[in-house]
Amino acid sequence: MRHTAAFRxxxxxxxxxxxxxxxxxxxxxxSSQGGSFKPLPDEEALWEESRDEEKQLLEKVxxxxxxxxxxxxxxxxxxxxxxxxxxxxxxxxxxxxxEDPTLNAFAYPHGSIYVHTGLLARMENEDELAxxxxxxxxxxxxxxxxxxxxxxxxxxxxxxxAAVAAAVVLEVAEIDALDDGAWAKAAVIDVMGNLIVGLGxxxxxxxxxxxxxxxxxxxxxxxxxxxxxxxxxxxxxxxKVYEALLDDHGEQKKAEAFFFGSHxxxxxxxxxxxLYLSKHPAPAAASDALADEATRKExxxxxxxxxxxxxRDDAGLNISMGRLALAESELDKVLVWMPKxxxxxxxxxxxxxxxxxxxxxxxxxxxxxxxxxxxxxxKAVELDPDRPTAHxxxxxxxxxxxxxxxxxxxxxxxxxxxxxxxxAGLIRDYVREMERDGKCR
Numbered sequence: 353m354r355h356t357a358a359f360r361x362x363x364x365x366x367x368x369x370x371x372x373x374x375x376x377x378x379x380x381x382x383s384s385q386g387g388s389f390k391p392l393p394d395e396e397a398l399w400e401e402s403r404d405e406e407k408q409l410l411e412k413v414x415x416x417x418x419x420x421x422x423x424x425x426x427x428x429x430x431x432x433x434x435x436x437x438x439x440x441x442x443x444x445x446x447x448x449x450x451e452d453p454t455l456n457a458f459a460y461p462h463g464s465i466y467v468h469t470g471l472l473a474r475m476e477n478e479d480e481l482a483x484x485x486x487x488x489x490x491x492x493x494x495x496x497x498x499x500x501x502x503x504x505x506x507x508x509x510x511x512x513x514a515a516v517a518a519a520v521v522l523e524v525a526e527i528d529a530l531d532d533g534a535w536a537k538a539a540v541i542d543v544m545g546n547l548i549v550g551l552g553x554x555x556x557x558x559x560x561x562x563x564x565x566x567x568x569x570x571x572x573x574x575x576x577x578x579x580x581x582x583x584x585x586x587x588x589x590x591x592k593v594y595e596a597l598l599d600d601h602g603e604q605k606k607a608e609a610f611f612f613g614s615h616x617x618x619x620x621x622x623x624x625x626x627l628y629l630s631k632h633p634a635p636a637a638a639s640d641a642l643a644d645e646a647t648r649k650e651x652x653x654x655x656x657x658x659x660x661x662x663x664r665d666d667a668g669l670n671i672s673m674g675r676l677a678l679a680e681s682e683l684d685k686v687l688v689w690m691p692k693x694x695x696x697x698x699x700x701x702x703x704x705x706x707x708x709x710x711x712x713x714x715x716x717x718x719x720x721x722x723x724x725x726x727x728x729x730x731k732a733v734e735l736d737p738d739r740p741t742a743h744x745x746x747x748x749x750x751x752x753x754x755x756x757x758x759x760x761x762x763x764x765x766x767x768x769x770x771x772x773x774x775x776a777g778l779i780r781d782y783v784r785e786m787e788r789d790g791k792c793r
Contacts, residue, residue: 382495389442405555416665431583448464455474456471460497460555471484472666485576486575591625697729729745
């Protein structure tokens with residue numbers, strides 16, 4: 353239902369009231385106190401609230417389970433972490449990956465960092481990844497949540513207002529932003545957004561959607577750049593993060609609220625980043641080990657090993673969301689990297705089926721795309737005969753083409769490999785039907 357213009361203006365003004373209250377409170381960074389740092393009483397209370405929120409979030413969110421990826425991300429965080437921050441015992445960073453194709457990352461004030469698979473899948477190298485992680489680490493180190501919270505409290509504006517307003521604003525803002533052509537500012541009620549607002553996770557909403565206002569967000573950018581420079585990362589890669597996020601891959605109507613989307617416009621972030629680089633030129637020879645060519649090559653290889661599966665799996669999520677152009681761009685990269693990966697071939701088959709089902713496809717295009725899907729599923733089965741879902745999809749396509757003996761064989765293989773699957777009974781019915789008709793070998 354569309355609300356009236358007046359109602360929507362009030363809702364938007366409510367959210368802006370919270371955003372406008374982010375006058376910086378003077379607090380030293382945690383790192384400046386080293387091992388002697390102790391959280392202030394209201395800070396300790398904020399951390400406790402954020403831990404409680406995180407427990408609720410973890411009960412509902414889908415985490416991307418890859419221990420080697422988690423260890424790799426935490427290794428990058430350790431490289432970026434200044435000595436003063438690492439020395440204190442009160443706070444420790446922990447990185448978790450959310451199985452979500454939207455472009456988001458956020459940090460709780462007690463040190464938990466969340467990164468979506470969609471954002472990871474857009475990263476091209478570890479330098480870009482360090483740009484994202486350094487930004488979120490600076491929010492924690494510089495105590496942005498506490499500074500924002502105090503400023504809001506001083507103006508008698510409760511943070512709960514943001515969460516209440518979000519339920520309204522997220523409902524209407526997407527259409528307004530898209531009508532104006534400002535897709536980077538549009539908000540979509542995606543799985544994560546619904547979850548955060550539905551559970552009333554006020555701190556997660558502030559960190560992941562609303563942001564802390566231009567001043568603190570730019571401070572987080574600069575803090576991240578400083579961490580990168582100190583660790584030997586290539587600051588010249590930082591603008592490429594924002595440039596990559598500007599590329600919608602033809603999915604103009606699939607805008608979303610994301611890591612940079614509700615902050616200053618991406619184009620402005622690119623300009624600010626380049627301005628920072630002009631004022632802080634990279635030293636001729638960095639002292640960090642990352643400056644060594646062999647070490648950088650080793651890190652590049654590690655990045656590729658850990659991120660390639662994420663790109664593949666994110667393509668699968670985008671297929672489910674109907675973002676087929678983006679999914680195809682991801683799979684194109686993955687199949688160059690891993691042409692013999694059975695899951696990549698399976699996802700290629702899914703993509704071709706989804707493309708064939710599009711309303712604008714001619715019967716000839718549909719046949720061609722379904723033929724491509726069959727080829728991909730055959731390849732997936734060939735590469736790994738013990739993966740059940742490819743047998744099911746291949747069987748359905750063969751049944752459609754009246755290749756019943758082959759279809760029956762694939763169905764039998766599927767039910768043998770996945771006897772307790774939700775649709776195993778239905779597939780067995782297909783087999784019995786073909787056996788009665790004498791079509792199964």
